Amino acid sequence: MGRTKEDASIGIIGMGDMGKMYAQRLSDAGWRINACDRPENFESLKQEFASQKGVTIFPNGHLVSRISDYILYSVEAGAIDKVVAQYGLSTKVGAIVGGQTSCKAPELAAFEKHLPPDVEIVSCHSLHGPKVNPQGQPLVFIQHRASDESLKFVETILSSFGSKHVYLTGEMHDRITADTQAVTHAAFLSMGTAWQANNQFPWEHGRWVGGIENVKINITLRIYSNKWHVYAGLAILNPAAKQQIRQYAESVTDLYKLMIGGQREELKLRVKAAGASVFRPGSEGQDLLLKDEVLDRFSLSNRPRGKAPPNSHLSLLAIVDCWSKLGIVPYDHMICSTPLFRLWLGVTEYLFRNQDLLDEALDTAIDDNTFRSDDLEFTFAARAWSDCVSFGDFESYRHRFERIAEYFAPRFPEAATLGNEMMKTILEKTTPNN
Ligand SMILES: NC(=O)C1=CN([C@@H]2O[C@H](COP(=O)(O)OP(=O)(O)OC[C@H]3O[C@@H](n4cnc5c(N)ncnc54)[C@H](OP(=O)(O)O)[C@@H]3O)[C@@H](O)[C@H]2O)C=CC1
């Protein structure tokens, strides 16, 4: 089997956003790519890639599989079993197969079930969206059923991304990404649900102006402007995600009950104990991931910031409570962190490492009822998303997601422009090793 750029070729099955990004970058780096999407997309895809040197589009996955030395499945996570069942037996003898889906348990199970035994398995996962520059971002390799030499080959192929290589088992990958991805998304999905339920575009309200709020708003809109199946797949199919999302919903509920019960001391004790277990003593001198001047630059609001209006920050208090209850130290998960996770951890850290700000949030939660209805809706939303993931029902996930996405859709263009700027600036500050 060929193992150099000159004699090997790479197959990509599923030419959606990620598949196209891989095809583009790998062919630019000099690799020969054989790619396909669904048969009905053959002609349009062929036209789209007509001028991309090194990329040949085929009508289906059989034709890609039989001639390629490394074959990457880049399809919806929920479809992986079906698609591998369809094309797996056409895999070239001695080839290596991998997948790009965000949850590895079903992907690896599909490979084991449907691939012939003489085929090796090395999976991967780029921990960023298709529009983010892969340079410096984590890229996970899973040497599931393969020699060291074959792992090296796959690493050589993907080395032109300049990503940070991380080596994990499928199980470790899923446990960490349940936190870095599934729970992170659950929090932002819940914010959007609450804003929609209260019929408000938050940046049009005086109380939603300033640093942390900018991040909440931009990320929420970014998620709702993307494809529902990416978020549904990585939450519903990940065995570790259900439990973690459920704990997040429980933490939200418990803290909200303390707030409306006026239980100031209990609330402070619980939140500060959680904070102490997540943000260990001794970290005070370290640089914050995010700083005011960065956070403040990216506002959708045209109101002056002035002093940031107080907010109970229930979503942030609850994630720290959740991490603490699950014994998770989020910094240990930086190896599998996505840009969104680093922003999420960044704003949480920003709140918890500023005692005045944290005390202000806790006092606001007890004394100020301005946020009560938002927090009530947020609590309902966190529980509803958790139920939706636990039931494992893709269609109801889709329905919920699309209903809320529709509400925010008119604002996507301006949010995307600002959100991209924000991501770029913040990524420069928070990318691992920077
Ligand atoms: N988007 C992201 O930010 C990231 C996504 N991922 C993961 O990568 C995978 C791909 O995601 P993404 O590119 O965003 O999703 P897309 O929906 O853009 O791409 C998936 C593509 O696979 C196609 N497909 C489905 N069935 C077949 C088949 N039988 N043969 C050939 N092609 C098929 C789909 O066609 P159709 O639409 O008609 O079904 C679609 O074009 C997902 O598993 C996702 O979880 C990983 C990292 C980041």
Ligand SMILES: O=C(O)C(=O)Cc1ccc(O)cc1
């Ligand atoms: O950064 C995020 O969490 C995203 O939303 C983009 C994303 C989605 C799916 C992945 O498997 C990896 C990254």
